[in-house]
Amino acid sequence: xxxxxxxxxxxxxxxxxxxxxxxxxxxxxxxxxxxxxxxxxxxxxxxxxxxxxxxxxxxxxxxxxxxxxxxxxxxxxxxxxxxxxxxxxxxxxxxxxxxxxxxxxxxxxxxxxxxxxxxxxxxxxxxxxxxxxxxxxxxxxxxxxxxxxxxxxxxxxxxxxxxxxxxxxxxxxxxxxxxxxxxxxxxxxxxxxxxxxxxxxxxxxxxxxxxxxxxxxxxxxxxxxxxxxxxxxxx
Amino acid sequence: xxxxxxxxxxxxxxxxxxxxxxxxxxxxxxxxxxxxxxxxxxxxxxxxxxxxxxxxxxxxxxxxxxxxxxxxxxxxxxxxxxxxxxxxxxxxxxxxxxxxxxxxxxxxxxxxxxxxxxxxxxxxxxxxxxxxxxxxxxxxxxxxxxxxxxxxxxxxxxxxxxxxxxxxxxxxxxxxxxxxxxxxxxxxxxxxxxxxxxxxxxxxxxxxxxxxxxxxxxxxxxxxxxxxxxxxxxxxxxxxxxxxxxxxxxxxxxxxxxxxxxxxxxxxxxxxxxxxxxxxxxxxxxxxxxxxxxxxxxxxxxxxxxxxxxxxxxxxxxxxxxxxxxxxxxxxxxxxxxxxxxxxxxxxxxxxxxxxxxxxxxxxxxxxxxxxxxxxxxxxxxxxxxxxxxxxxxxxxxxxxxxxxxxxxxxxxxxxxxxxxxx
Numbered sequence: 235x236x237x238x239x240x241x242x243x244x245x246x247x248x249x250x251x252x253x254x255x256x257x258x259x260x261x262x263x264x265x266x267x268x269x270x271x272x273x274x275x276x277x278x279x280x281x282x283x284x285x286x287x288x289x290x291x292x293x294x295x296x297x298x299x300x301x302x303x304x305x306x307x308x309x310x311x312x313x314x315x316x317x318x319x320x321x322x323x324x325x326x327x328x329x330x331x332x333x334x335x336x337x338x339x340x341x342x343x344x345x346x347x348x349x350x351x352x353x354x355x356x357x358x359x360x361x362x363x364x365x366x367x368x369x370x371x372x373x374x375x376x377x378x379x380x381x382x383x384x385x386x387x388x389x390x391x392x393x394x395x396x397x398x399x400x401x402x403x404x405x406x407x408x409x410x411x412x413x414x415x416x417x418x419x420x421x422x423x424x425x426x427x428x429x430x431x432x433x434x435x436x437x438x439x440x441x442x443x444x445x446x447x448x449x450x451x452x453x454x455x456x457x458x459x460x461x462x463x464x465x466x467x468x469x
Numbered sequence: 470x471x472x473x474x475x476x477x478x479x480x481x482x483x484x485x486x487x488x489x490x491x492x493x494x495x496x497x498x499x500x501x502x503x504x505x506x507x508x509x510x511x512x513x514x515x516x517x518x519x520x521x522x523x524x525x526x527x528x529x530x531x532x533x534x535x536x537x538x539x540x541x542x543x544x545x546x547x548x549x550x551x552x553x554x555x556x557x558x559x560x561x562x563x564x565x566x567x568x569x570x571x572x573x574x575x576x577x578x579x580x581x582x583x584x585x586x587x588x589x590x591x592x593x594x595x596x597x598x599x600x601x602x603x604x605x606x607x608x609x610x611x612x613x614x615x616x617x618x619x620x621x622x623x624x625x626x627x628x629x630x631x632x633x634x635x636x637x638x639x640x641x642x643x644x645x646x647x648x649x650x651x652x653x654x655x656x657x658x659x660x661x662x663x664x665x666x667x668x669x670x671x672x673x674x675x676x677x678x679x680x681x682x683x684x685x686x687x688x689x690x691x692x693x694x695x696x697x698x699x700x701x702x703x704x705x706x707x708x709x710x711x712x713x714x715x716x717x718x719x720x721x722x723x724x725x726x727x728x729x730x731x732x733x734x735x736x737x738x739x740x741x742x743x744x745x746x747x748x749x750x751x752x753x754x755x756x757x758x759x760x761x762x763x764x765x766x767x768x769x770x771x772x773x774x775x776x777x778x779x780x781x782x783x784x785x786x787x788x789x790x791x792x793x794x795x796x797x798x799x800x801x802x803x804x805x806x807x808x809x810x811x812x813x814x815x816x817x818x819x820x821x822x823x824x825x826x827x828x829x830x831x832x833x834x835x836x837x838x839x840x841x842x843x844x845x846x847x848x849x850x851x852x853x854x855x856x857x858x859x860x861x862x863x864x865x866x867x868x869x870x871x872x873x874x875x876x877x878x879x880x881x882x883x884x885x886x887x888x889x890x891x892x
Binding site for chain 2: 448449450451452453455456457458459461462463465466467
């Protein structure tokens with residue numbers, strides 16, 4: 235199922251002049267990458283199979299939400315049956331695009347272009363670097379530093395504080411997003427269970443209708459059909 | 470065998486007291502109908518030889534061409550299910566049942582190379598004893614050996630078939646045929662221990678009609694069963710309350726005048742000033758205890774009596790309301806409201822007209838039963854006359870034959886399942 239999904243997505247981007255790009259180092263296996271016209275897009279596919287594991291769909295959507303590395307657009311691609319239970323406004327809030335696959339691909343929610351920003355890993359790397367520099371400079375401080383060195387140190391401290399603030403803010407946003415997504419996922423699971431029950435009932439009903447199709451009128455909606463069909467199996 | 474096969478080759482057989490309704494699922498809504506009777510012609514007569522008939526018994530539509538004089542009919546015309554029960558040793562009756570069954574199956578013999586025989590579901594009266602099941606199985610086995618027309622056969626009680634045809638798993642079915650009336654509570658299975666059987670049916674209303682014709686000066690016609698039945702169906706009415714209906718009919722004789730023209734003949738029956746008697750016919754089906762019937766019994770009309778056939782007690786004079794209450798009250802208390810929730814009237818004996826111009830005086834069968842039940846303190850009962858009651862049993866047979874899994878073998882304990890005759 236996921237293979238068919240992916241194949242449809244490839245065709246979608248191909249028709250728009252994109253080619254499949256190699257997966258950046260460290261990027262998740264769940265994503266596919268496409269580039270064209272100086273633009274890069276990442277697509278996270280969530281197949282119907284993901285519904286079998288409670289966390290599977292959430293993991294894919296979270297991964298898409300937090301993914302920043304070197305792409306301009308991030309999409310989530312889902313089959314039509316799943317699209318009916320996804321609140322597209324949540325994806326939109328996160329700047330994620332939604333591709334609905336039903337044989338062909340429809341861009342249900344366009345992705346928002348990601349502002350060039352440093353990823354969390356990059357921020358952490360720079361904070362660590364600046365902390366190392368600060369530590370080195372602190373040694374000189376005790377030995378007496380020149381005015382120029384002190385002002386440079388002040389600048390580094392300011393930069394460091396800004397970066398830490400950015401990092402804290404990013405973490406807070408991320409935590410809020412995770413909490414919101416977790417809540418949405420819980421609702422999604424409830425909706426899924428309800429939809430599954432409805433689908434099951436509809437399939438059963440369709441089965442009965444199909445069964446009665448072409449048969450005389452007294453077969454239609456006759457409860458005895460199921461009662462009698464279980465004769466001999468009731469012990 | 471696939472479900473697709475059963476969609477084409479499920480076969481229903483309703484052995485009614487008067488008619489035999491039969492045919493495959495592909496007939497759709499209505500079965501073929503022939504009279505459930507056979508004629509044993511006098512094979513020595515010149516006419517029989519001229520017509521080339523060499524058969525011992527004639528059944529089906531051609532039977533009418535063989536009929537002899539009225540006197541002969543009594544001894545040569547056999548209605549095997551007349552009382553719902555056929556005696557084990559009644560060879561002529563079983564011979565007729567064999568011929569009627571074979572006639573029906575052969576009518577629908579398929580030329581399709583994939584045809585391996587029918588899944589036959591037959592319906593017998595709920596009071597049919599075990600030996601009737603054995604005989605009927607044996608008879609189908611014989612037909613299959615000779616024709617390969619029966620792949621498997623099962624037998625169900627008629628009230629169950631009625632409940633199935635009307636899509637009601639919990640109900641009371643009152644199946645009233647020619648010879649008797651079965652009041653059978655059903656809750657997914659027939660509750661046999663609670664069944665009440667009345668020793669009267671359409672034939673008793675025929676007997677009363679015959680007496681009424683006799684009294685009106687049509688004594689010669691009163692002996693012809695088929696004609697009497699047609700007169701009964703044409704002029705018989707069910708009164709809301711008998712005494713009031715009789716008085717009303719006597720007050721307005723023209724409005725209630727009973728006339729019947731026998732089609733294809735010059736004969737017209739006119740009850741004239743005795744037309745009030747048409748209400749007796751319907752009342753008698755529901756309540757033969759009314760004092761007005763005493764004079765008929767005194768003049769020799771047989772009074773329905775309590776008789777025991779095998780283990781079954783046939784009640785004679787119980788009114789239909791009492792019979793329903795008695796049957797329901799034999800069931801668990803918890804089930805009783807559900808049973809009163811739907812009472813189904815089936816069989817030709819409930820097919821009474823209530824002409825709009827006689828509204829308020831003549832009623833339909835459902836209304837009459839509700840009135841009787843109310844007299845016994847049971848209100849708000851949902852009574853329904855099965856639409857096309859003559860075909861309900863056959864339809865139930867078709868659904869049963871179609872739905873019951875083919876690998877469910879016949880069980881004498883449960884009295885259900887398939888008896889496979891060949892692969």
